[in-house]
Amino acid sequence: MVLYSVSTKQTVWLIYAIAAHAAVDFPAALWQALHFNIFIVEALLLGVAAVSVIFIKRSRAMFESLDG
Numbered sequence: 406m407v408l409y410s411v412s413t414k415q416t417v418w419l420i421y422a423i424a425a426h427a428a429v430d431f432p433a434a435l436w437q438a439l440h441f442n443i444f445i446v447e448a449l450l451l452g453v454a455a456v457s458v459i460f461i462k463r464s465r466a467m468f469e470s471l472d473g
Contacts, residue, residue, distance in 0.1 A: 409464070412471055428453050 406425065410418035432449040435441050 409467060425457075 406418050406422035410416060410422065429450070432441075432446045432453075435449075436443060436446040
């Protein structure tokens with residue numbers, strides 16, 4: 406997302422990248438601060454991973470359009 410933000414000069418993608426980073430860090434911080442159930446934390450991280458894989462698959466077209 407950061408690469409796309411820099412190459413297209415769209416700062417909104419930088420904000421998305423920061424939000425995605427926070428989404429990855431949030432479950433770990435939640436577990437550390439509140440001693441949340443580790444299985445819930447792992448389920449949240451699994452959800453983040455699934456969304457990441459979907460985004461990676463779909464973002465290939467964005468980068469192919471930059472080549473031309």
